Amino acid sequence: MSNLKLIIKREFIARVRNRTFIVMTFLSPLIFVGMISLIAWLTTLNNDEIHKVAFFDETGLFTFDFKDSDEIDYIDYSRLPLNDAKDSVVIKQLDGLLYIPKKNTNKELATSIQFYADESPNISILNKIEKIIGNKLTNQNFTEKGLDLSMIEKAKAKVNIQIENFSGEKTSKMSSYVKMVFGGAAGYFLMMFIIIYGNMVMRSVIEEKSNRIIEIIISSVKPIQLMMGKILGTSFAGILQFLVWVILGGVLLTIATSVFGIDPQPVGMDESLALQEGNHEEIQLLLQDILKLPLGTLIFSFFIYFIGGYFLYSSIYAAIGAAVDSETDSQQFMLPIILPLMLGIYVGFFSVIENPHGTVSTVFSMIPLTSPIVMLMRIPFGVPWWEVLISIFLLIGSIIFIIWLAGKIYRVGILMYGKKPSYKELFKWIKY
Template identity: 60%
Template sequence: MRNLGLIINREYMARVKNRTFIVMTFLSPLIFVGMILLIAYLSMLNSTDQKIIGIHDESGKFVMEFKDGEQVQFLDYSARSLDMARQEVLDNEYYGLIHISEIDAVTGKPKQIEFFGKETPGFGTVENIEKTISDKLTREQLIAKGIDVSEIDKARASVNVEIQNFSGERSSKMSNYIKMFFGGAAGYLLMMFIIIYGNMVMRSVIEEKTNRIIEIIVSSVKPFKLLLGKVLGTSLAGLTQFSIWVILGTVLLFGISSFLGIDPGSVQTPATQVVSEAAQPEINQLVIDILKLPYASLIGFFLVYFMGGYFLYSAIYAAIGAAVDSETDTQQFMFPVILPLILGIYVGFFSVVENPHGTVSTIFSIIPLTSPIVMLMRIPFGVPWWEIAVSICVLIATNFAVLWLSAKIYRVGILMYGKKPSYKELYKWLKY
């Protein structure tokens, strides 16, 4: 155990004293916070930009239906010819021109509706144009059939469904977006940390192997202890760096945003746009849902799955590093390692969000290669304790199995030089 402690201390100190590690530890939060503030600032600028759109309505029915808003202004060019309208919009560098042709006598619809612009218009712009024209045509057809449109408008009923569980606990309709955000962020961060620190372990093994230092080390330490010490030492360095990132990132985000007067919450996403359109009681309930999220469980299980997932993949990365002589030779082994992580992210975003308690989500949250990511995405939605217990137990058992197998490859590979092994040879090493 004394040798194991020395190895852990050596690996940890070698990481935290490294100049690159120190620079990136303190520079990464600045870069990350800077990106968030830049996106928020650009979003604020984008929200203040007003689009000017010309309208050339040959039918004369729709031009008055387009109403000016905070971000869009409509100009009537119907009195000019189409060519003159297009040229004037182009010369003034307006956003675009809507051309509505004459009404077809048979269908009662414009023969052609076009949008001219330097660039392809956004989805929201096109949808707004289509909706405006469609609503006008629908009302005209209803009136033509003798239907009183005003009575239809009066008869429209607004329904608000209140969501609560059987114990009477209320939640908002937007709570799933919040849970998806926190779960997705945790899963994605975990994947990035596994890849970053796993590669760190692999490079360390390759470096010691190419420098022939490993031949001296294994003379006094068993390969299994050496492998375990590398994984533990690097994981502690990773946790140290992550803790510093969280503290510095939080302080910088609130400090700089307050100083510059930028609101990071101004970044517009589909979820925030829906929230802004919701009623005030719904927003209040949403705030309550955010405060009610199991933050302690999220942080605690993030650490548990970070350690479990990192141990699992670091052992694999270390075995790959021992099997090759250079980082270039690792490429043939990397895809099978990265594939489960990518699969976990896709399952999380496409299955967990849609049905967090479904069969696919449950199975992949127990499979050890994907469980660290998928289970973290499921936890905000509420997971039975026994599923988490099974997932963690399977992950721990798999860690011991993979560490044992990786140590067998590590034991042979660290002393092999000048030959790039195949999968068949790696299998033979497991039998030694």
């Protein structure tokens, strides 16, 4: 046990004192906050940009319908010849020219309108223009059929479905998205941590093996102790780095939003209007949904699956590091690691979100190689405690088995040099 403590301490100090580790610990939050601030700033620039669109209306129906807004300025070129209007748009570098030809019927007109532009027009602008023209033609069709537009407008029903459970508690329409964000973030961060620090364990083993330091160390400690010491020492260093990222990133993000006045999650135009109209009930329900999430279970499960998933995959990384002589040779063994992680992410985002209690979601939340990610994504949607316990017990059992398996490969592999091992040879090492 004393040897294990020494190895853990050695690995932890070696990682923490590493220049790359120190630089990335403090530089990563700066890069992350800088990227968020840059994206938010660029988004505000795009939102402030006013598009200038000219229109040539031969029908004379839409002259007063194209009104300037915060996004679009309309310029009437209907009095000019069409070719002169096109030339003027090119010279003045406007966003485009909307050509509305004169047709016998509204049906023909609806399929004959053209938009001239050298570059692909903004989709949102085209949608707004189509909406204006569509509403105008629809109202005109109603009038031609002798229908009263004011009566039609009054007869329109605005449906707002209220969501409520059988206990009488109201929930927000955004409840599923909230659960998706919390579960997806937890699963994604776990996957990134496993990949980053698992690779760190593998590189550490390869480095000591290539420098022949491993031959000296192995004379004093058991291979399984050395492997566990590397995994634990690296995990403690990773946890420290992760805590620094969270604290420093939160502080920097707060400073960036207050000093530069940048909102990292700018509210869209439709959302702003909803807030101005006093849509406070939906916001209140949304906050209630966040508070009603099983945050305690999610945090507890995150640490359990975080530790379990890390130990499971780090053991495999350590075994691969012991089996090869260089990081380049390790690429042939990366598929068994990356494939389950990617599969867990895809199942989480495409199956769990669509049907969190379906067969696919349930099965993959029990399989140890994918359960750390998939179960974390399911928990916000409400998972029975017995399913979580079964998943954890299966994960613990798999960890014990994988550590035993990896230990056998590690014991033989750390003293093997000069040959790229195959899967067949790894299987032979397990039998030794």
